[in-house]
Amino acid sequence: MPTTGVRPRVVRTAPNGLTKEQLYLFNEGSSYHSYRFMGAHLIKRRGTGGVRFAVWAPNAAEVRVIGDFNRWDGRKHVMERMGTTGVFSLFVPKIGEGELYKYEIVSADGSAIRKADPYAFYAERRPGTASVVAGLGGYKWNDAAWYESKRKKPAYSNPLLIYEVHPGSWKIKGKEMFLTFEELAEQLVPYAAELGYTHIELMPVAEHPLDQSWGYQITGFYSVTSRYGSPKQLMGFVDECHRHGIGVILDWVPGHFCKDDHGLRLFDGSPIFEGADSKRAEKPLWGTLAFDFGRSEVVSFLISNAIYWMDVYHIDGLRVDAVASMINLHMDKPPELFTYNALGGHDNLDALRFLKKLNETVFHYYPDTLMLAEDSSAWPAVTSPTYLGGLGFNFKWNMGWMNDILRYMALDPPERAHYHHLITFSLLYAFSENYVLPLSHDEVVHGKRSLLNKMPGSYEEKFAQLRLFYGYWMTHPGKKLLFMGGEFGQFDEWKDGGMLDWMLLDYDMHGGMLRYVKSLNRAYADLPSLWERDSDPHSFQWIDVHNAEQSVISFIRRGFLDYTVIIANFSGNDYRDYRIGVPEPGTYRSVINSNDIPYGGTEAQPQLGYRSESDAWHGHDQSISLRLPPFTFLLLTLDPGDTH
Structure with a gap:
């Protein structure tokens, strides 16, 4: 489940409910949950509900909050400078969720510019550009089982x-x-x-x-x-x-x-x-x-x-x-x-x-x-x-x-x-x-x-x-x-x-x-052979890498307990008796044949299995012969119930 954030620290209060610790870590580049105090937050102050605004504007001469609540007149809500932190803050009482707002920033040269809140949790739909006060609490999550399953299935060794x-x-x-x-x-x-x-x-x-x-x-x-x-x-x-x-x-x-x-x-x-x-x-x-x-x-x-x-x-x-x-x-x-x-x-x-x-x-x-x-x-x-x-x-x-x-x-x-x-x-x-x-x-x-x-x-x-x-x-x-x-x-x-x-x-x-x-x-x-050992070079083995003339490749993917045999014909030619070496004797079952009719292919009765023969091929003692129509991909697995 999501963590609760940084470890507890001694809290020293700055104006408007911000802490000196929060502002110090923000300036230091070590505030990894700065969204919890920057931006617009619904809070209560002395029993009165409202919104606390906080914005970083280190070179501003003055910063004001503007919105429908003050008819977009920034003179009514001038923000307080938080020392030398570059952060400005203000609590505005009796406003709440859904309020449109921006920051009116008076730059060092005296000009005023209007900016959306970098930390706003919501914004009005374009072409409007105002930020919107939004609360993020109250949603009841139902994904504890997901987090537990994710913990048990590391991405490296899973699909x-x-x-x-x-x-x-x-x-x-x-x-x-x-x-x-x-x-x-x-x-x-x-x-x-x-x-x-x-x-x-x-x-x-x-x-x-x-x-x-x-x-x-x-x-x-x-x-x-x-x-x-x-x-x-x-x-x-x-x-x-x-x-x-x-x-x-x-x-x-x-x-x-x-x-x-x-x-x-x-x-x-x-x-x-x-x-x-x-x-x-x-x-x-x-x-x-x-x-x-x-x-x-x-x-x-x-x-x-x-x-x-x-x-x-x-x-x-x-x-x-x-x-x-x-x-x-x-x-x-x-x-x-x-x-x-x-x-x-x-x-x-x-x-x-x-x-x-x-x-x-x-x-x-x-x-x-x-x-x-x-x-x-x-x-x-x-x-x-x-x-x-x-x-x-x-x-x-x-x-x-x-x-x-x-x-x-x-x-x-x-x-x-x-x-x-x-x-x-x-x-x-x-x-x-x-x-x-x-x-x-x-x-x-x-x-x-x-x-x-x-x-x-x-x-x-x-x-x-x-x-x-x-x-x-x-x-x-x-x-x-x-x-x-x-x-x-x-x-x-x-x-x-x-x-x-x-x-x-x-x-x-x-x-x-x-x-x-x-x-x-x-x-x-x-x-599992297709994902269990993705980062392990021993999970892959070429059967035939060199057949450029026929534009066919074949290889083996290995998991910890299983393996698959893959053949891909990138040519427009139909190879009637194409032989590849296989690791073990037995019958190799067709899991995927890209030329099957249900997929849009042409093989009405594709071969479902290929029994190996004792003909050494591609460095293996066993081999199978198969038909490779043009542009066909085959994925085979050894049938565990049918070995020589």
Whole structure:
């Protein structure tokens, strides 16, 4: 269950119920629950209810609270400066939940700017930009059994099959009429459970002004976006996921923030969140600003935000966005914006320290959390503990595998013989990190085409190759992630302004794809050899890695007690008598044949078992002969009841 926070300390009271200890730790960069006192909190003071506001604006001449309660006239509610901490605070009596508010900040030059609360728990729906007073208490959680089961099942040695979802386009009710978290709990959760996913990964649900940013350009890091409902509704969604045995991962974006006037940019008239060096702050590729990871109050803000999603919303993990961009001062920047660290290099030393501290803190409070790095760099030991010199994540996206295999699958089949390394090279480094194999939204948008439409050939060949591809993906070492729509072969690329093309399920080939994915997911869950030893190089053994001419690979995945045999024909040729070596005598049962008719294939009566023969092959004393139709994936297991 969620922890209760930091250990008790001697509390010395500052004005408005804040403590000197809280403010000291915030300034020091060690306040990991700063959301508990910063922002707008419903409290009672001398028996009178109201809201205590607290905001960090160290270079402001004056800060005022404005809202409907004072007709947006800041002169009525001037905040008190908390010594030299840079924090301003004020208790406003007789206002409550649902009040709109902002901070009116008088900068050092005397100009007044209006800002949303960086710690606001809710915000009005765009195009409005005001913060909203919101209480987070009162929800009755029913997920104690989930936390207990999670404690008993470490992610490294258990299935991890993630369904990535953009809540605003999975399904909609009309133009800009999004499903609420409550409706997603009723529709998305049972759907994902039926298909066998272990986790749902939500693209960012923090408040953001532009729909087309998909939530990656944020103004309210603590605000659940009002597009999809209230904080309590998000709690209900997560609770429902847990009731179905599904964990929830949140895409989290600590690398940058957008420049909208009401947001963090020049918050008190000066660059306190982004830092004074504009070259270092600018992210020209996205038109955003990077956080100043060397500023202690920013560290408190960001690490508290990570803990907040786990404390308050019971989120099970964070996929940390754009790690490569965080740790490389030159990435995606023109030379005129290059800056260098104190050692003369381009590593962002502050960001590296921040990421290590982030992971140490998260695992201190939540040892069973998933911390996944979306990292395209070659930085070593991303998933090694910090005490061994690593960054401290427990999983990393395998971007190299993803780029290679998608390039390979896009080739015309006769060309694949010349690029065989694209499907085999990944095994040289597959165990250097704890990997997730991502087939994410980034690969099916902006003209990249859907996964189905990346496949060459005729209509039927596209489906056959996508089924083959999914089989290889599911049996390659590493945990799995699939973006929504991939499970039924979305033909068009993702349209963030609409919804998935659910009507495609009326067509046999798309319905067959969904059945295939469901069967593949079930096989993955049922076969420990596919996930039990993902980080152990001894769990993988090539049967034949060298058959580039025929574009066929075969290999073995081993668990502690079981193993599976995998054969994948990436060519358009039909091999009638294809022989592979197998480890033991007996009958090898077909668990998955991607060419079965129910999946959209052509084999009406596929062979269900393959009895081994005493013909030495591929270094084994036993071998089996099988038919390999074009673009076919086979997953076999040894029948324990039928051995020689």
